[in-house]
Amino acid sequence: MRIRVFGSAAVILAFAGTLFLVGCAVQQQVKQPSPEELARMQDSIAKANERELKIARMFAYDKLKQSQWEEARRYLWKVVRLDVKNQYNDWSRLYQSYMNTNQPDSAQYVLGLGLKYHQDDPFLSSTLGFMLKTQGNLDSALVLYKMASALDTGNVEYRKKIAELYEAKEMPDQAIAAYEQLQKIVPDDQSVKDKLGYLLRKYRAPEDYIKHLEEEVAGNPNDVEKQMELLLAYSDQNLNDKVIGQANSVLKLDPNRLEAFRRKAQAYENLGKSKDAINAYAALLKQDPNDSEARLRIADNYRQLGDWVNARDWILQAKKAAGGTLAEGDYMLGQVYEASSDACSKGRGIEYDDKLVLAIAYGLFKKAANSEDYAVQEKANRRIQFFEQNKFIPQYADWFMAQDRKMPARECFSWIQPGWPEVAFLQQYLDALAKSK
Numbered sequence: 001m002r003i004r005v006f007g008s009a010a011v012i013l014a015f016a017g018t019l020f021l022v023g024c025a026v027q028q029q030v031k032q033p034s035p036e037e038l039a040r041m042q043d044s045i046a047k048a049n050e051r052e053l054k055i056a057r058m059f060a061y062d063k064l065k066q067s068q069w070e071e072a073r074r075y076l077w078k079v080v081r082l083d084v085k086n087q088y089n090d091w092s093r094l095y096q097s098y099m100n101t102n103q104p105d106s107a108q109y110v111l112g113l114g115l116k117y118h119q120d121d122p123f124l125s126s127t128l129g130f131m132l133k134t135q136g137n138l139d140s141a142l143v144l145y146k147m148a149s150a151l152d153t154g155n156v157e158y159r160k161k162i163a164e165l166y167e168a169k170e171m172p173d174q175a176i177a178a179y180e181q182l183q184k185i186v187p188d189d190q191s192v193k194d195k196l197g198y199l200l201r202k203y204r205a206p207e208d209y210i211k212h213l214e215e216e217v218a219g220n221p222n223d224v225e226k227q228m229e230l231l232l233a234y235s236d237q238n239l240n241d242k243v244i245g246q247a248n249s250v251l252k253l254d255p256n257r258l259e260a261f262r263r264k265a266q267a268y269e270n271l272g273k274s275k276d277a278i279n280a281y282a283a284l285l286k287q288d289p290n291d292s293e294a295r296l297r298i299a300d301n302y303r304q305l306g307d308w309v310n311a312r313d314w315i316l317q318a319k320k321a322a323g324g325t326l327a328e329g330d331y332m333l334g335q336v337y338e339a340s341s342d343a344c345s346k347g348r349g350i351e352y353d354d355k356l357v358l359a360i361a362y363g364l365f366k367k368a369a370n371s372e373d374y375a376v377q378e379k380a381n382r383r384i385q386f387f388e389q390n391k392f393i394p395q396y397a398d399w400f401m402a403q404d405r406k407m408p409a410r411e412c413f414s415w416i417q418p419g420w421p422e423v424a425f426l427q428q429y430l431d432a433l434a435k436s437k
Contacts, residue, residue: 327371334364363425
């Protein structure tokens with residue numbers, strides 16, 4: 001006797017009802033069999049099917065071993081039809097047979113059908129969850145992976161998929177909690193640590209992200225990449241004292257980490273420690289002698305210290321390292337002359353000598369504005385407009401009253417040498433001024 005599993009209860013009911021009507025034709029109503037009676041009938045059918053079912057399973061497994069997927073599938077479906085009590089769970093093998101014949105839609109259908117009868121199978125729920133996840137059905141995939149994880153609590157991959165699904169569904173709190181639980185289970189799994197760090201950085205307060213990194217670094221102090229990540233986190237939050245200490249930790253592990261030198265120098269600049277910043281940039285240049293940006297930063301720190309000659313020398317070195325042309329260098333040299341004029345005129349107001357120095361700065365800003373560096377062009381043009389609007393450069397009346405003065409005479413400007421290339425612009429400017437009337 002063969003009874004299909006699908007709708008088997010209805011068949012049993014119909015069968016029992018027929019017997020009842022035949023035996024008691026005069027009755028008007030059919031007595032429904034009790035659950036116990038249904039179970040006995042099902043047992044009877046299963047017993048009748050048992051021999052044929054076992055033979056079908058034997059042939060199915062034999063065909064599977066030989067990779068005869070379609071033949072195996074025929075026997076497996078026969079097993080499904082005969083197994084009225086759902087004693088055997090061969091749905092994963094049915095799934096395998098369809099996948100190996102490139103029929104993913106049928107394979108997916110089999111997984112769903114199998115779960116109706118075997119909800120305690122983590123393979124069926126997780127595999128169907130994976131397929132739905134790839135199709136973008138995140139809600140159903142999450143339910144299925146949760147089912148699988150509840151059945152196989154030690155399976156880390158199921159937990160990872162749950163965390164990934166929370167992230168994909170833009171549920172950061174749940175995703176973070178899932179990864180935090182994972183980290184407790186697999187504390188050495190770097191992928192989990194990295195993903196948790198990413199989510200903390202993206203969705204939580206910076207201090208939470210930094211705390212996470214600090215714990216990681218404490219647990220693995222020789223991980224230079226993680227040490228570097230902590231350094232960047234400190235730097236992003238302008239925790240300058242911590243940046244300096246962390247940069248030292250990174251450089252102890254890897255003396256060639258140029259970015260660690262750079263972040264350390266920037267931290268010193270932020271703290272107003274120009275001399276320490278200069279030393280940090282000088283250390284960077286020992287590792288990367290062609291770094292023109294580091295030379296410009298050294299120059300700017302000398303400018304902050306009021307050491308105009310050293311500032312100028314380092315700008316010229318930066319231009320040389322850059323191949324001879326450096327718009328940022330021209331702009332910064334203009335800042336040096338402007339700062340020198342401001343320092344000299346402080347407390348007394350701008351006089352003709354100061355305007356002569358500012359004219360040199362003006363010439364350098366014009367040179368920078370004519371460069372192909374758009375970022376430099378913009379800020380150089382702003383300085384040019386500022387100088388012109390406020391008449392900080394010599395006007396005709398200024399020149400007329402001091403026609404014989406070609407260079408600033410004050411002692412504070414004695415560092416400026418007439419033969420320097422940028423100073424030549426001053427004479428050109430004064431000559432043009434003289435011809436303007």
